[in-house]
Amino acid sequence: MTDVTVAALPAPRSIWSLRFEKFRGHRLAMYSLVFLAVLTAICLMAWPLSQYLGIDPNKTNLLARFKAPNAQHWLGTDDLGRDVLIRLMYGGQVSIAVGLLATFLMTVLGVAVGVTAGFLGGRTDAVLMRLTDCMIALPLIPLLIVLGAVDLTKLGLSAASAGSPLFIFLRIVIIIALVDWTTMARIARAGAIQVRDRDYVRAATVAGAKRRYNVLVHVLPNISTPLIVAATLTVGRVILLESTLSFLGFGIVPPTPTWGNMLTNAQQLIISAPHLAVYPGLLIFATVMAVNFVGDGVRYAFDPRAENEGRSH
Amino acid sequence: MKMKKALAGALLAATVLASGGVQAQPDKSTLVVGQLQFLTNFHPLIQVNNTKRLVVNYGLRPITAYDENVVNQCVLCDQVPSLQNGLAEVVDNPDGTKGMRVRFTLKQGLSWGDGTPVTTKDVVFTHKMGSDEKIGFSNYNPWSRASSVEVVDDRTFVLVLPEVVSSFASWDQILPVHLEEPIYAANPDAESYTKQSLYNTKPTTPGLWNGSFMLTDYQIGTRLIWEPNPHWPGAKPGLSRVVLSYRDNSSALMQNLLSGEIDAVPVSPGGISFSQMLDIQGQNPDKFSYHIADGTNLERIAMNLDNPILSDVKVREALLLSIDRNAITEALFQGKQMVANGLLSNTSPYYNNGMETYSYDLEKAKALLSEAGWTPGADGICVNGKGDRLTLELATTAGNQTREQIAQVIQSQLSEACVEISTKFVPLQEYNGELARKRQFTGLIMSSIDFSPSTSPRIALGSNRVPNSENKFTGNNFSGYKSEAMDAALDKFDTALSADETKAAWTEIQSTFAQDLPMLPLYFYARAYVSVPDLTDFRQSTYDPLQNFAEEWHRH
């Protein structure tokens, strides 16, 4: 009965290994990925390094302001005698964490909205997509500033918890996710509509699958490709948004360092210490640029048009 | 080919644009002053703050003002009243208490910008409005001190004071009756009057101004333009135009100063910070003139004494001992702004040399804390017997870099003494309103307070000056400090009519303050101004705004 020989089948090879191979071919993306990995590793070294050098990142030392780079302070000190390098590293942790967390959150949000709209269709779809259009229409930064200015004690939160650094951090993550989930929603919706009408979903339905099963088992894995590409590019935008917001004073506030609020501080010191304006900005730029290149690489790697795999009937 | 032409064109255009700046000759008849914080409203006597005083006095002069030697001088009047010259006298009130009569004569030829003479009618009108609680003047020397104004003639009037006050000879600006009275009559409450006042609806009306300059043009949030008042009877102004150019933050002001966009800038408040001035001075010692004088404006931390931690004077002393104020002023101000030991600076003639002072002493601070029952816990932060942590919130205004820096330094220094501080930077409006005036802060708030020669320290220390609904939330005793000894000393101060009496009262006030420490004094702001070097005849006064002498300024 068996009329297909095993030898005729290609060796099993996951689509991921193929993609990784393509990604490796995108040189800028590869370099960027290495850069980001190194940067993240360095930022994560902040605590051990500060222990090793005997530095407390928030400890001010007025006798050691604007110190030139030396054995203890590798990039020198700032206007309050704090170590610039360690603060940059902590700031990097914040930026990267906000970037990843907010992207994750907005992916969840966008996918929830998009898949609901795409899979249910009809009036739900119409309403949700109008909502998405509205959000897209809004200028992001002014909206973020309002959200950043919202007094959480008016929402019943205690003043102490509203002012805690962790809460301020989460608040940034949440408000960025709240205003920027629309791209994800559109992609998820388009994907969901496509997958919804695929025969494999129909076959599962005939076999007794409910909506939940189809969404989880069929829709989500099949729209993951464009979502991963979009998410990568989003990380860069989020880092930029966070730094802009912190720079404008509606983001993460001192003494917690971020690249954005370090620039606010540096803005005041451009006469006495113009170099302080260089590092954080350069890091934001390099990080966002690298993330965008990686995004471009991922897009290239995932692009089916660039796929060599032929489909023969 | 086309590309090359376009490129050449672009280069040419760039050169023209760039060279415009290099070649532009400074206009010597104009002074461009950079400022922070555009006026919320232009009315000279409502919602008055330091920033407004820096502006309004170009065009509207007070009756009297202190000069650079801290001597009270006549601006609109002929002679400063005193008990010695007989223009002021202590009289018996019908109910047996003592009152005062103070006589002024307006200068000959004083005139509003539209040519209408300034007369006693304007004084009567201003007094009437200034005593009307619904209008709510908030000027520095309240008109409500006088119960009535007796008109002698067009230029002479007598102010009748129901109480003896030491500040009897200090009086602020007057308003033009011919323009503002109809508006006041139609709008008898603060809300609508302020909105309808010509100062806000049409501030370029010449008749609103009686100083050497008047406001001729303005653009909201951006600039104010002052030009000479043709009816000013005094010296003809040396500048034909003063432009107040508003910038968002002090670093923008600094950039504009360095790029030659602005010619002068006040140093905090209302301008660049003192440390920014030092930065500029360090790099460009000759490019600008640096006018620096001692000031009376005190940066201090008020403490909520209702907080059980802070009600213990030992804790307050420990806090002050753990803040290295010398290091702060040395590092941030090169020591050019003086550390404050109390309410008055060491250079004041009334300074009390005998009182207790608190220089940085961490060991003593720790000892005091343990005496007060606070011992370091596992994480280095003190706890008391009940297990409470020694943690306090320090709030100050957002956007002021010096304050934010100092707050972070204090946070860091107090942690050495086992005190945990969380910092909070709030917008100015919120700070002044809810936090300070409504006393909604739990721990520490940092801001400045100015004790002018005519202002009683009662506003910050009197037990009746704790802001509450009874006194309509006036008063600056944000700590909630109540001391009978202090109240008695303040009574003496308020009725002192001679320098000796005043000095004795000040001595007592300062000693009591040093014992009780109701506030933590940090440093005194210097009065400073940075200008192009060709600005001459620039007088800098300790207390009153230098704009009172703006007609004397020249550029050569």
Added chain:
Amino acid sequence: MLRYTLSRLSQAILVTFVMSFLLFMLIGLMPGDPLENMLEGNPSLTPELMAQMRELYGLDQSVFARYWNWLMAALSGDLGYSSLYFRPVTDVLFPAMLQTVKLMGLTLLVSVPLALLLGSLAARKPNGLIDSVVGVFSFASISLPNFWVSLLLIILFSVKLGWLPASGTPLSAAPSALEQMRHMVLPVAVLAMFHVGPLVRYVRASMIETLSADFVRTARAKGLGEGSVMVRHALRNALIPMVTVLALSFGSLFSGALVVETIFGMLGMGKMIYDAIGNIDFNLALVGLLLATIVTLLANLLADLAYALLDPRITL
């Protein structure tokens, strides 16, 4: 077409109302109390008087009732009073709008031709050297923090070299055209640098597409010069849908303008909103944000209509 326009317009109006309510709620969540901010510094205010005022302004009512009152007043032309500038909101708004229109208009004048130039150059030889350089440039454009670029340009051109002013607003009451231009150079440069990146990518993609289209090949076959083919055929075809792309970029351009206006001290819409929020000026913040939203919605609407009008494949 008319039906489609009306339907889209009515949707936009509905959205505007929904947004106005949401913003009203959000603004109400800013710290402080509108009445106290308005009357701050008036020492003679008794609690009774406050309560009276509260009633007078309807602040004791529910948020819905307050919104309704506000909406009715706004529709009758009363947009309220700015507590920051002590003027009716409209008095502050219009000069600010003009300023922003000027800034954004000049930016478009720079960014659109630049995008067309760079995009066309890149499209001539995809994956060639110029294309790679332009590609990196457009990536840099979307990755640059615009506030940082502003700072660097100010340090270099204003503070160090002294060539250009550090602010975007001329000081004199009647500045000469040259003076105005000089003040706009840095702000426009920053904004254009930030705006041009996505445009370049768009122009490049659409040029490559049209260059490979049949009619372009025909034109080439007819012996038209390369430059002529580029300009007359490819560029013109790429231009038409560009209107849509530009309209859709309005929101991000406005966001960029906010940052630039704030740094260069220009009282445009963006800085006005920023100041209003920072100084808790409820009315100004609300109206400013709403106006920005409406204009963005309109731009999007126009983009849709233009797209529908210009693209024959879409029938209405």
Added chain:
Amino acid sequence: MSNPLLEIDRLSVHIPMRGKGLLSSGIKLRAVDEVSLTMQRGETLAIVGESGSGKSTLGYVVAGLRQQTGGSLKITPSRPHQNGRKPVQIIFQDPFSALDPRMTVEDIIGEPLRLMGQDRGTRRGRVLEVLEQVGMPAEAAQRYPHQFSGGQRQRLAIARALIGDPELIVADEPLSALDVSIQSKILNLMSDIKERHGISYFFISHDFGVVRHLADRVAVLYLGRLMELAPADEIFANPAHPYTRALMDAVPRIGRGRRKRGQVLKGEIPTPLNPPSGCVFHTRCPRATAICSTERPLLLPLVSRPAQLAACHHKE
């Protein structure tokens, strides 16, 4: 045999058309219009018609993918189906869209069992079993769909349909996307399975050649209506309805070379939004007379052959 496996009684699917905006336009698309059918166990019923005739819609209703808007449908399984086992399964036309590219073959084929709640271990044995039944090696289980050809994929789809042990398989043009050489192999597989498992096919096709090999009975649909219903032998020998005849003449057959010249359908199929009055076929019917445009013909047995039913005023 007691009662039929499938009973369809005057079943209709009318789809309301959405107008522009949110309102319904009131127009209905009559995809399936009052169709009545029965199917016996083990029987293969072929549904034949042009595209747009409603045959797929009918198949979707039988498979439970779509709800009818009128009439009734009853499936009576011979065995009690417990644990979520479904008596009906489905095979699709496009083997590429039919298999989830993200799943391994084992997971794809095992999906119906997974939906019944069986664990992976239990499923595996059954998956290998059906793989063998459809002629695929066990090694295929760990591969992904993109590693298989169209014919192989169709085998996998059949395997998935088989695994749940159904009694009826709706096959929606399962061969039309395949090469002719592969078609016959799959066809043999299907008839093989039918014989071994006693499965009924609801076999949708537009190809009489294929139908002839597999079908026991044939139903001809046109514009959602049943035109003819007859045993396969009879209909191929003597098509009673002119539409059936036209279809047979128009379609090329496996192994028979080119289509026979003769009666070929004129014009396009009318829109089901506005079907012709009377006999829906009258607009294209070579035998149409006046009565055809006014009166709807009933589906009635032929006088000579009572098993053969046709809805025509002019049956042959």
